Amino acid sequence: MSKHHTKYQGLTSTEVTESRHQYGSNELSPRPRPSRWKLFLEKLSDPIIVILIIAMGLSLLAASYQYFVTHEDETGAGFFEPIGVFLAIILSTGIAFYFELKSEREFALLSQVSEETPYKVLREGTILRVPKRELVVGDILFLETGEEIPADAQLLEAIALSVDESTLTGEPMTTKSIRPEDQDPEATYPTDYICRGTTILEGHAVCRVDRVGDRTEQGKIFEGIQIDSSVETPLNRQLGRLSQLITRVSYVLALLILLGSTLVYAHEGGFSASWDAILSFYLSKIMLAVTVIVVAVPEGLPMSVSLSLAYSMRSMMRSNNLVRRMHACETMGAVTVICTDKTGTLTENRMRVEDFFSEEDGDGALSLLHEAIASNTTAFINDQDPRHPEVLGNPTEGALLLWISELGIDYLELREATPILAQLPFSTERKYMATIVVSRERPGKQILYVKGTPEILLTHCSLSEAKLARYQGQFASYQSRAMRTLALAYRELEEGADLSDLPRLLEGGLQLIGIFGIMDPVRREVPEAIDLCQRAGITVKIITGDTSGTAKEIARQIGLWDEGSSDEEILTGSQFASLSDEELLERVSRLKILARARPMDKERLVRLLQQRGEIVAVTGDGTNDAPALSRAHVGLSMGDGTAVAKEASDITILDSSFASIVRAVLWGRSLYLNIQRFILFQMTINVVACLTVLIGAFLGKESPLTVTQMLWVNLIMDTFASLALASLPPSPHLMQEPPRQSSTGIITPALGRQILGVGLVFVVGLFGLLSFLHSYDLGAMRWSSDGLLSPRELSVFFTTFVFLQLWNMGNAKAYHSGRSAFASLARAKNFLLISGIILLGQIVITTFAYDFFQIEPLPLSYWLILLLLTSPVLWIGEGLRLFSRLRKSSATEHPTSLSIE
Numbered sequence: 052m053s054k055h056h057t058k059y060q061g062l063t064s065t066e067v068t069e070s071r072h073q074y075g076s077n078e079l080s081p082r083p084r085p086s087r088w089k090l091f092l093e094k095l096s097d098p099i100i101v102i103l104i105i106a107m108g109l110s111l112l113a114a115s116y117q118y119f120v121t122h123e124d125e126t127g128a129g130f131f132e133p134i135g136v137f138l139a140i141i142l143s144t145g146i147a148f149y150f151e152l153k154s155e156r157e158f159a160l161l162s163q164v165s166e167e168t169p170y171k172v173l174r175e176g177t178i179l180r181v182p183k184r185e186l187v188v189g190d191i192l193f194l195e196t197g198e199e200i201p202a203d204a205q206l207l208e209a210i211a212l213s214v215d216e217s218t219l220t221g222e223p224m225t226t227k228s229i230r231p232e233d234q235d236p237e238a239t240y241p242t243d244y245i246c247r248g249t250t251i252l253e254g255h256a257v258c259r260v261d262r263v264g265d266r267t268e269q270g271k272i273f274e275g276i277q278i279d280s281s282v283e284t285p286l287n288r289q290l291g292r293l294s295q296l297i298t299r300v301s302y303v304l305a306l307l308i309l310l311g312s313t314l315v316y317a318h319e320g321g322f323s324a325s326w327d328a329i330l331s332f333y334l335s336k337i338m339l340a341v342t343v344i345v346v347a348v349p350e351g352l353p354m355s356v357s358l359s360l361a362y363s364m365r366s367m368m369r370s371n372n373l374v375r376r377m378h379a380c381e382t383m384g385a386v387t388v389i390c391t392d393k394t395g396t397l398t399e400n401r402m403r404v405e406d407f408f409s410e411e412d413g414d415g416a417l418s419l420l421h422e423a424i425a426s427n428t429t430a431f432i433n434d435q436d437p438r439h440p441e442v443l444g445n446p447t448e449g450a451l452l453l454w455i456s457e458l459g460i461d462y463l464e465l466r467e468a469t470p471i472l473a474q475l476p477f478s479t480e481r482k483y484m485a486t487i488v489v490s491r492e493r494p495g496k497q498i499l500y501v502k503g504t505p506e507i508l509l510t511h512c513s514l515s516e517a518k519l520a521r522y523q524g525q526f527a528s529y530q531s532r533a534m535r536t537l538a539l540a541y542r543e544l545e546e547g548a549d550l551s552d553l554p555r556l557l558e559g560g561l562q563l564i565g566i567f568g569i570m571d572p573v574r575r576e577v578p579e580a581i582d583l584c585q586r587a588g589i590t591v592k593i594i595t596g597d598t599s600g601t602a603k604e605i606a607r608q609i610g611l612w613d614e615g616s617s618d619e620e621i622l623t624g625s626q627f628a629s630l631s632d633e634e635l636l637e638r639v640s641r642l643k644i645l646a647r648a649r650p651m652d653k654e655r656l657v658r659l660l661q662q663r664g665e666i667v668a669v670t671g672d673g674t675n676d677a678p679a680l681s682r683a684h685v686g687l688s689m690g691d692g693t694a695v696a697k698e699a700s701d702i703t704i705l706d707s708s709f710a711s712i713v714r715a716v717l718w719g720r721s722l723y724l725n726i727q728r729f730i731l732f733q734m735t736i737n738v739v740a741c742l743t744v745l746i747g748a749f750l751g752k753e754s755p756l757t758v759t760q761m762l763w764v765n766l767i768m769d770t771f772a773s774l775a776l777a778s779l780p781p782s783p784h785l786m787q788e789p790p791r792q793s794s795t796g797i798i799t800p801a802l803g804r805q806i807l808g809v810g811l812v813f814v815v816g817l818f819g820l821l822s823f824l825h826s827y828d829l830g831a832m833r834w835s836s837d838g839l840l841s842p843r844e845l846s847v848f849f850t851t852f853v854f855l856q857l858w859n860m861g862n863a864k865a866y867h868s869g870r871s872a873f874a875s876l877a878r879a880k881n882f883l884l885i886s887g888i889i890l891l892g893q894i895v896i897t898t899f900a901y902d903f904f905q906i907e908p909l910p911l912s913y914w915l916i917l918l919l920l921t922s923p924v925l926w927i928g929e930g931l932r933l934f935s936r937l938r939k940s941s942a943t944e945h946p947t948s949l950s951i952e
Contacts (some may be wrong), residue, residue, distance in 0.1 A: 059207075059257070061173035061191045070187035077186040077263035079270055079698075091148050100140060101707070103166045107133045107140070109344060113337075113826055148902050149361075170194075170201055177665030190260040196431075197443045199250050201265045204258035206243045210427070212254035213445065218673030218693050219246055219268060219597060223394070224446075227256070241266070248674050248693045253429060269674045270691070285385040285666060285793035286378065286723070293730075301347035304741050305340035310751035312336045343744050347737055358725055360709060363722045366781075370714040371690075371705040377723060379685045379701035381726075383668060384719025386685065387790045388660050390653065390669040392676075393595035393605055395689060395707050398571040401442065403448035403483070405572070408525045409565030410518055416541065416564045419492055419500075421458075422452045423539050423564055424464035427486040427500040429476075432456060434594045445477075450569045459753060465491070472497065475553045477785060482507050485553045487544065490678055491738040499556055503564050508538040512563040522776055529568035539564040571603075581609045583713050587906040588789030590665075592642060594653050595605040599623060606644055616643065624649040627656075635659050653679035666793060670704070670712070671696050682797045687712060704820040713786075721781035723791070724867055729776045731802055732863040736764060736856050738810030743817065755821060755840060755848045763896065764853060771892075772860055777886035780878045782868055783932060805866075809924075813855050846897055846906035850917055853893050858924035869936055871929060 111133040118130070137842065169180040173191035183201040186192070192204060200214070212227040219240045227242055228234075234242045245258060247267040247831040264270055267410050313336075314321070322329065363380040367373075374380055394400050408741035411417050430444030432452050440456070442449025452462050469488040475483035483503025490498045501508060505526045509519065529536045540561040549555070584591050591611060595602050599621060612620075621644040627635070628649065639659050645652060655667065660667045669676075672692030679698040680686030688700035689707040697703050704711050743756065756764075798806070820843070826845040840848070861872035864882060866876070876883060898908045909917075 059173050059191045060176050062187070062189050063175050063792050066189065067174065067187050070189050074188040074266065075264050076184060080265050083100050093553065095144060100144065104140065106651065107137055128627065155479070172222050186260055186263060188260050190261055192258050192260055194251055194258065195255045196251055196253050200245050202247050202260045203262040204245050204260050206245060206256055207259045208257040210254050210256070210949045214245055214251040215250040215252050218248045219675050222596065226333060238793055252446070256273070272674050272677050287380045288793065292512050293798060297347060301344040304343050304347060304745055306339045307657070308343060308745055309336055311745070315342070315749065331568045333786045343741055345762040347741050350614065359722045359725050362778050363718050365717055367718050370718070371708070371711040372715045373703040373705055375703065377702040381719055382666065382685050383715045384723045385666045385790055385793055386668045386716060388590045388592065388665045388667045389584065389665065389712065390592045390657060391709060392593055392670050392672065393593055394571060395595060395604065395672060395691070397577050397593070397605060397609060398573055400454060400571060401537070402446040403572050404450050404454040404567055406568040407565055410521060411564060416562050419541055420458050420564055421455050422465055422469060422490060422492050423500045423541055424455050425462040425467040425485055426453060426471065426488045427484060427502050447537065447569055451567070473550045473553060485557065487550055493543070497548065499542040499544055501540045501557060501561060503538060505536050505538040508540050508561065511557050513560065514563060522563070526566060532568070533601035534568040534570045537567045537569060546599040573605060574708055574710070576708065578602050578609045580710040580713040581611055583786050587716065587786045589716065592645065594645045594648045594656065596648055597646060602644045604645040611643055621646065624652050627652050627885040631661060636779045637665060639663065651678065654682050657682045666790065672738045698727050716787055717781050717783065718784040724782060724785065725777050725779050727797065727802060728901070729773055730798060731806060732772050732776065732860055732864050735810050735859060736804045739817070740764070742810065742814045743903045746818065755845055756852065760849050764856065771885045771889055775860065775882040776863060780875060784868065809859065817852060820848060824848060842905065846909050847913065847917065848908055849904070850893060850897060850909065851921060854917055854921040855924055857889055857920055861925045862928040865928065865932060869932065869939070871932060872925060
C-alpha cells in the first residue's frame with residue numbers, strides 16, 4: 052500500500068532503527084523457559100519415578116551380583132529386569148515431555164498469528180502496512196473500527212471514537228477524544244490515550260505510538276505474571292502419598308521375607324553350616340527381598356498417568372480445549388469452584404434484539420422502521436460467514452442491523468438509497484444520534500431520524516397519556532430484565548427547514564416509531580452446562596464488569612439465581628474492596644455474583660477461595676485477568692482473548708463457551724478414574740506377586756514365578772494395560788457425583804478393599820493350584836510322588852497367573868461405572884486390541900520363548916481349559932455389578948445432551 056500523506060510526515064528509516072534501539076521492539080518478552088533438558092529432568096522428580104529409579108539401581112546390583120560374583124545367572128537374564136524398569140521410566144517421562152512440547156509449539160503458532168497482523172503506518176510521508184511486532188515509538192498509526200490497538204499511543208485525531216477497554220479495565224465501551232472539554236479526570240487511562248490490547252468499537256483515529264512491547268500497560272501486567280504462583284496439583288499430592296505408602300509396604304515386605312527366611316533357616320539347622328554358606332544364603336534372600344521391592348513398585352503407573360494425560364489432551368482439543376500444561380487435564384476433574392466471566396463465555400458476546408414494541412400505525416410510523424435503522428446507524432455487518440455474521444462498529448447498532456437483516460432487508464442498499472443531508476453522532480452527553488436523509492419510503496421528503504435512550508426521546512414525542520404510560524411500562528419491563536433499551540423516532544421536515552441545528556429540530560414534534568429491548572443473549576448450551584455443574588457439586592461464580600441488574604438477569608437465565616437467592620450472594624466491586632479478607636472468607640462460599648468487578652478483584656477472590664481449600668478454575672480473556680489466571684489451580688483463557696491472558700493460562704477454550712469448560716471437567720474426572728482403574732489392575736498383580744513370594748519364604752519354598760516371568764507380568768503386561776485403561780472413553784455418569792476430596796488418597800477405601808480382596812482370592816487360588824501341581828504329574832497324568840514341578844506344570848501356573856489378570860482387566864474397566872465390562876466396547880477399541888495383544892503375547896512366549904521363561908509349550912486344549920477355568924474372575928464381577936445396578940435402579944439418572952466428543 053502506498054499513499055502520500057501531507058499532514059504528517061512519519062519516521063524515516065534511520066529514525067525507525069534508532070527508536071527500536073532506544074525503546075525496544077513491540078514484542079512482549081516471553082517467560083524465561085527452562086531448557087529442554089531441564090524440562091525433561093523435571094519429569095524425573097515424580098514420586099513414583101523416584102522409587103523406580105531406586106528400585107532399578109537395587110535390581111541392577113542384584114543382577115550384577117548373580118552374574119559376576121555367584122555365577123548363578125550365566126545367561127544374564129537378571130539384567131532384563133533393570134533394563135525393563137529403565138524403559139518404563141524413559142517411556143513414561145518421554146510421553147509427558149513430548150506432549151507438553153507439542154502443546155507449547157501449537158500455542159506458539161497461535162500467538163505468532165497476532166504478532167504478524169499488519170497495521171497502517173506513516174513513514175517518510177507514505178502509508179505502509181507494517182506487522183505489529185515491527186512498530187516503534189514515534190510511528191504515526193492509522194486505526195479503524197474493529198482493529199485491536201497494537202501499542203500504547205497518544206491520540207492526534209479521534210473521530211467518533213469508542214474503545215473496548217475491557218481487557219484492561221473491564222470497561223466494555225469508553226469514549227475517546229482529543230478535545231480538552233471531553234477529558235475525564237476520573238478515567239483509568241487519559242481520554243486522549245489508547246492502550247495496547249484494547250479494541251476500537253467505532254470511529255477511527257490517528258495516533259502516535261508512545262510505548263511498545265514490555266513498556267506498554269499490557270506489557271507491565273505481563274511482567275507481573277512472570278512470578279510462578281502455581282500450586283501443587285491434587286494428583287501430584289495423591290501420587291506423592293501413594294509413593295510413600297508403596298515404599299513403606301515394600302520395605303516391610305522385604306523385612307518380613309528376610310525374617311521368614313531366617314526363621315525357616317534356623318528351624319532347619321542352617322546356622323550350623325559354614326560362614327560362607329550362611330553368607331550365600333543371606334545374599335540370595337536379600338536379592339529376593341530386592342526383587343519384591345521392585346515388584347511392589349507399579350512400573351506402569353507413571354506411564355498410565357502420562358498416557359491418560361496425553362490422551363485427554365488430544366481428546367480435549369477436539370472439544371475446543373487447547374491444553375498447554377498437561378497437569379491441567381486432571382486438575383479440571385478436581386475443580387470445586389469455577390469463576391467465570393459473563394460476556395462471551397456465558398453469553399454470545401453479540402448484542403441481539405430480544406423484543407420490539409410499538410403501538411404505531413403500520414402505514415404510518417412503522418413504514419419507516421427499516422429506513423430509520425439503516426440510515427441512522429454507522430455500523431456494518433461482515434457476513435462472509437452467514438452463520439456467524441460479524442458486527443463492525445457499535446454493538447447496539449449492530450443488533451439493529453442484524454435484526455432487519457434476518458427479516459430479509461438489505462441494510463446497505465437501503466442506506467445507499469437514502470442520501471444523508473446532516474448527521475449528529477451519538478455522544479454520552481446527548482444519549483442520542485440524529486440523521487437527516489432524503490427518504491426513499493416517502494419520496495422527496497426530508498426526514499429526521501433519531502435513535503437514543505427512551506428516557507430522552509419519549510419527552511420529545513407527541514403521545515397521549517395512555518400511550519405514554521404503555522410505552523413507559525414496556526420500557527420498565529425491559530430494564531427489569533437487564534436489557535439495553537433504545538427508542539426510534541422521526542420527524543418529517545418542511546421544505547426549507549434549517550438543517551444546521553439538529554438539536555433544535557428535536558424539540559417537540561417527534562413521532563415515536565417504537566422501542567427495542569436489546570441484550571447479549573445467553574449461549575443456548577450454557578443453562579444445561581450450569582445445571583451439570585450444580586449436579587456435579589461444582590459452584591459457579593460470575594465475575595463481571597456489568598451492573599448488578601444485568602448480572603442477576605443473566606444468572607437467572609442460566610439457572611444460577613432464583614427467587615430464593617438473597618443479597619448476601621451478590622457483591623459489587625466497591626463492596627468487595629471495602630471488606631477485609633477475614634470478612635470475605637466468611638462470605639465467598641455463598642457468593643454467586645461479583646458485579647462491577649475491578650481488575651484485581653478476580654485474583655483476590657481466587658486467592659480467598661484457595662485459602663478455604665477450594666480447587667479453583669477461573670476464566671478470563673483480558674490482560675487484566677492474567678494475575679487471576681496465573682493464581683488459579685487451572686487458568687482458562689478464551690480463544691479470542693489477549694496474548695497475555697493466553698500466556699498466563701493452562702487451557703485455552705477455543706470457542707470461548709462455558710459448555711467446553713464443562714467438557715474439560717468431565718475429561719478430567721474420567722482421566723482420574725482411568726488412573727484409578729489402572730491402579731486397581733496393577734496393584735492387584737503386585738499384591739498377588741508379593742504375597743506369593745512372602746508366603747513362599749515362610750514355607751521354605753521357592754516361588755514358582757521366575758524373575759523373567761514376573762518381568763513379563765509386572766512390566767510388559769502392565770504397560771499394555773496402561774494403554775488400554777488410559778484410553779477408555781469419558782464416563783458421563785461422573786457428572787452426577789461431587790468433586791473428589793483432594794485430601795484423600797488416590798486409593799480410596801473401596802478401591803483398597805477391592806485390591807486386597809481380589810488379590811487374596813487370587814493368592815489362595817494360585818496356592819491351591821500349586822498344591823495340586825505338587826501332588827499330580829500333568830505330564831504322566833497321574834498323582835506324583837516327588838512333588839517337583841515339571842516345565843509343563845510351571846507353564847500352567849504361569850499362564851493361569853496371566854489369565855487371572857487378563858480377566859481382571861475387564862473388572863478394572865468397569866470399576867466405578869456401575870455398568871457391565873462389555874458396555875461401550877465399540878468405543879473402547881484400544882481396550883479390545885490390547886487385550887488381544889496380551890493374550891497373543893502369552894501364547895507366543897509360551898510357544899516360542901519357553902527356554903528363556905523356563906517353561907514349555909502347551910497344547911491347544913490346555914489354553915481353552917485355562918481360559919475357561921479362570922473366566923469366573925469376570926463373571927463373578929459381572930454378577931456383583933448387576934446386583935448393584937438392580938439395588939440402585941430406583942435412583943433417577945439425569946440424562947444430558949451435552950456433547951462430550
